[in-house]
Amino acid sequence: MQMENENQTLPGFMRWQELTSLVGSIKTRSLVARPKTIEQCREALSYCRQHNMTICVRGAGRGYGDIALNDGHALLDMSSMNRILGFDEQSAQITVEAGTRIIDIYQMVHHRLLTLHASPTESHSSVAGAICANVNGKDAWHHGSFSHQIVRLTLLLASGEAISIDRSHELFNAVVGGIGLLGVIVDATLQLHPVLSPYVEINRFPATDVDALLATMAEIEKSHDALVVWVDAYASASRAGRSVIHAARWVESCETEQQRRKILEAGYKRLEDHRRFGLALHERFGPILSLMLHIQRPILNVFNRLYYAMGQILYRMKRFSNTELFLRFGFEASFTVPPAHLVCGPRGYTVQLTFPRTGAREAIVELMEICRSSPCPPVTSILRAHKPDDCLISFSEDGYSLNFEFHPKKRHEAASREAVDRLIDATVRRGGKVHLAKDQVLTPEQFYRVYPRYRELLEIKQRLDPDGLFTSDLARRVGIDPVLNKQRPE
Ligand SMILES: Cc1cc2nc3c(=O)[nH]c(=O)nc-3n(C[C@H](O)[C@H](O)[C@H](O)COP(=O)(O)OP(=O)(O)OC[C@H]3O[C@@H](n4cnc5c(N)ncnc54)[C@H](O)[C@@H]3O)c2cc1C
The missing domain is CATH 3.30.465.10 (Uridine Diphospho-n-acetylenolpyruvylglucosamine Reductase; domain 3)
Structure with a gap:
């Protein structure tokens, strides 16, 4: 009722709303503006300035944590x-x-x-x-x-x-x-x-341990255009890094543009159907999935062993290749894998960590050891390769990343959080980085070490936005909110 009354006095494209993070563990209430034009963006900025509110600009809200949330203040939702x-x-x-x-x-x-x-x-x-x-x-x-x-x-x-x-x-x-x-x-x-066509040839290479993984990656990085590696977080210490590498390269095909349009239209429809089906299935059967994950150690242990064994058998039988639309290779995982809040559960975490190529073997072994020793190892562990860029706050570097999704039981909540902290600390110690779009736990001390160029970002911010109009819950949490930052440690 209070919210309805507040909404009556606002410009038509602004409303107070409750929002949660994608994983669902962070709940907020914000004044949401949905501008359709740059003029309405300006109107929202000036409304917030007059009412002493900060603004967080929001895209599709597909970051996992609090990167696009701003509790008690405004959100500029750009989706329209x-x-x-x-x-x-x-x-x-x-x-x-x-x-x-x-x-x-x-x-x-x-x-x-x-x-x-x-x-x-x-x-x-x-x-x-x-x-x-x-x-x-x-x-x-x-x-x-x-x-x-x-x-x-x-x-x-x-x-x-x-x-x-x-x-x-x-x-x-x-x-x-x-x-x-x-x-x-x-x-x-x-x-x-x-590209040559909308199709890629996909090859799956099993790797028995971290050495085989890195050796195969070195070859694949020269011969393929895209890759993603499923890593077994339950493998024993001597098999750390056991994985199946999915590598893709563009191939030629001979359709006319008209035929391609048709094929791709079916591809987009399939993606959308998968998305709807995945969401409906997991909304309906989410609690069962959660229940299954209560015995996740044995279930995932068996699943991972079978997945790897299957990869090896198919490789030996030379049946490790197929051709499919890039759309499927590039995007389908997010539709077939359950939505983030079910994969991670209400107490869960996603974290993606990069580490340099030099020392990658030791980094993978250490990170997998931390996962394995946790009472609830991650439900999924995915490896990618990266190259650096020049951005002040940049997750990319000449190295690899590991992405983990944790779904802890209630009694393992503290232990899982500790595992995530240990993963981050190990990454920071090894000169690596934490992807902010997937983070919900980074502390200011960790952030300052991971992204030392934050000072340059804040200097620029001081010039462009001296009153600190633009901020977010994440910026406050990691200690780069301009107002809070006046008290930051030197
Ligand atoms: C299933 C799944 C798979 C994913 N896979 C990947 C992956 O493969 N690689 C990867 O890197 N990430 C991945 N992500 C993360 C996701 O792609 C990023 O979080 C991306 O930023 C989300 O875009 P968004 O539009 O939802 O941005 P939001 O989450 O809404 O915002 C992200 C940031 O952009 C800012 N922002 C948004 N719009 C504007 C604007 N118009 N002006 C100024 N600032 C703005 C926000 O303030 C915030 O800081 C995945 C997420 C999910 C859920």
């Missing part, structure tokens, strides 16, 4: 600014509004044999969300992070002024990966790349 503004086939560049989703871009260009590198598995992520979290795809070691795909963007500053930022602009490396702290991205132009 989702038009494709221009497409130049000659230069293969596309200009879109901030809230346009990755899958919308595919629908516009993929039948013309173009692709967008660094697309995250979550194809419903918005372009601006992908820019601000500087996301990575399964091709990250090859084509880099999302930052490498950007030609230019428009940033609406706290002052209401809109500026154009291209790759040579002094603000480029601060805004990209800058978790929305410098202003509102209104639109962006992205560079697309030609």
Whole structure:
């Protein structure tokens, strides 16, 4: 009732709402503005300034933790600014509004044999969300992070002024990966790349331990275009790093554009059906899944052993290859794997950690040992390869990342949290990084060590947003809220 009364006095596109993080463990209440134009963005900024509120800009809300939440303050939800503004086939560049989703871009260009590198598995992520979290795809070691795909963007500053930022602009490396702290991205132009066809050949290579894994990766990184590695977090110490590598490379095919359109339309429909089916299934049977995960050690132990054994048998029988639409390889995992809040459960965590190539063997062994010694090892463990970029807050580096999803039982809550902290500490000690889009636990001390260039980001912020209009729950938690930061340790 109180919320209804408050809503009556607001501009039409603003409403108080309750929101939770994707995993569901963080609950917030915010004044949500859904602008359709840059003018409405300005109106929302000025409303918040007048009412002494801060703003967190939100894309599709597909980050796992509190990166796009702002409890008690405002959210600028950009999902309604989702038009494709221009497409130049000659230069293969596309200009879109901030809230346009990755899958919308595919629908516009993929039948013309173009692709967008660094697309995250979550194809419903918005372009601006992908820019601000500087996301990575399964091709990250090859084509880099999302930052490498950007030609230019428009940033609406706290002052209401809109500026154009291209790759040579002094603000480029601060805004990209800058978790929305410098202003509102209104639109962006992205560079697309030609491909042979919409199909990839997928090869699956089993690796018996970490040495086999790294040796196979070194070969695959030269011969393939994208890869993702399923790692067995339950394997014994002597088999740490036991895994199945899924590697893809673009292949030729001979359809006409008309035929490709049809094939891809069916592909998009299939993705959407999977998404709906996955959500419905897991909404209905989520509690059963949760119950099964109460005996997760034996269940996942058996599942992982079978998965690896199957990979090995198929490899020996030379049946480790198939050809399918890139759409499936690139995006389907997020639709067939249960939604994050069910994979992780109400007390769960997702964490993605990068570590340098030098010392990668020791890092993988140590991280897997921490997982194995936890009473609830992760439900999923995924490895990727990366290459560095120049962003001030950049998760990417010349190395690998491991992504873990934990689904702890109530009595193991503290132990699981401890395991996540140990994983982060080990990563920090090894010169690695923590992906902010998937984080919900990083402390200021850990953040300052992982991202020492945060000081440069804050100096720029002081210039562009001296009153600290743009912030988020994550910024407050990791100690880079400009107001709180005045008291930060030197
Ligand atoms: C199933 C699943 C799979 C995933 N796979 C991957 C993966 O493969 N690789 C990867 O890197 N990530 C992955 N992610 C994470 C996800 O892609 C990122 O969190 C991405 O940033 C989400 O985009 P979004 O539009 O939802 O952004 P949000 O979560 O809404 O926001 C992310 C950040 O961008 C800022 N922001 C958003 N829009 C604007 C704007 N217009 N102006 C200024 N700031 C803005 C927000 O303030 C916030 O800091 C996955 C997530 C899920 C759920």
